[in-house]
Structure formats: structure tokens, C-alpha cells
Amino acid sequence: MVVGAVAALGGLAAFLVLQGLDAADKWSSVLSLFFTIAGFALALAGFLSRGPAQSANEAVAGGSVHQIRNVTGDVTIRRGTAPAAPTTPTAPATGHGGGTQSAHGARAGGDLHQIDGVGGSVHIEPPGPSS
Structure with a gap:
């Protein structure tokens, strides 16, 4: 799992380097939106799964x-x-x-x-x- 995460981050970094600074900035904005939504969904699921x-x-x-x-x-x-x-x-x-x-x-x-x-x-x- 750790190897997969490192490979995914390395691939993302290589992709952003190849895009250039302006395009990489736009891609990172879009990706951060999806990561924020995923984090919010996980936090909400954890909150709702807890009983009183x-x-x-x-x-x-x-x-x-x-x-x-x-x-x-x-x-x-x-x-x-x-x-x-x-x-x-x-x-x-x-x-x-x-x-x-x-x-x-x-x-x-x-x-x-x-x-x-x-x-x-x-x-x-x-x-x-x-x-």
C-alpha cells in the first residue's frame, strides 16, 4: 500500500512537471477540490457512524x-x-x-x-x- 501511494504521488508530480507551471496550477486547484470533498465525506461518515x-x-x-x-x-x-x-x-x-x-x-x-x-x-x- 505504501509503495502504491509513493508511486501515485511520484506519477502525479511527474505529470504536473510536464504540464508546465500555469497548467500545473490549474490541475492542482481541481485536484484539491476533489480531495477536499473526499475528506469531508470521510469525516461525515465517521461522525454519523458514531452512536450516542x-x-x-x-x-x-x-x-x-x-x-x-x-x-x-x-x-x-x-x-x-x-x-x-x-x-x-x-x-x-x-x-x-x-x-x-x-x-x-x-x-x-x-x-x-x-x-x-x-x-x-x-x-x-x-x-x-x-x-
Whole structure:
């Protein structure tokens, strides 16, 4: 694919050199129009193919937070052993939310799971018993 792209660019450069400066300028204007349309069409297709986003931004939960999306098959989430005493939520998540799921600044006393685009079953097993 890379070799084909290099050959195509080399052929285009040779064609434009052989056309002369004035004709090459006109050809490049026409070609840039088509490349702009193709880029816009690809960006629009990418935008339209994305589903609605899931967000738990700035959420505060005493337990676990689960975001599950586009899963075909079974989903099993088993709760872990409850803590003996109330716990304080964890520190805010670092990083920036992006894509179709985000939990920027979320605080959870338990686990935070984000599952997206899995083509099969998802099983989240409980942690071992607390001591």
C-alpha cells in the first residue's frame, strides 16, 4: 500500500512537471477540490457512524460504576464483598474523556468499568473475600 501511494504521488508530480507551471496550477486547484470533498465525506461518515456517547463525567458513587455498550451476548457483573466500614471515594480520575465513553473526574468507592464494542460475552468476576 505504501509503495502504491509513493508511486501515485511520484506519477502525479511527474505529470504536473510536464504540464508546465500555469497548467500545473490549474490541475492542482481541481485536484484539491476533489480531495477536499473526499475528506469531508470521510469525516461525515465517521461522525454519523458514531452512536450516542455515554458519560459518567464528574459522577460520584459510593459503589461501582459500569458503562456497557454494544455488547452482543451475555453480560454478568457480580458484586464484590461489601466493605466492613464506609469508604471514601477514590481520587478523581486523571486524563481526559474522549471517544464514546468517558468518566473524567468521576469518583467511585468501587470499580469503574467501561466496556465498549465487545462482540461476545463479558463476565466481571467479584474480587476475593475481604479480610
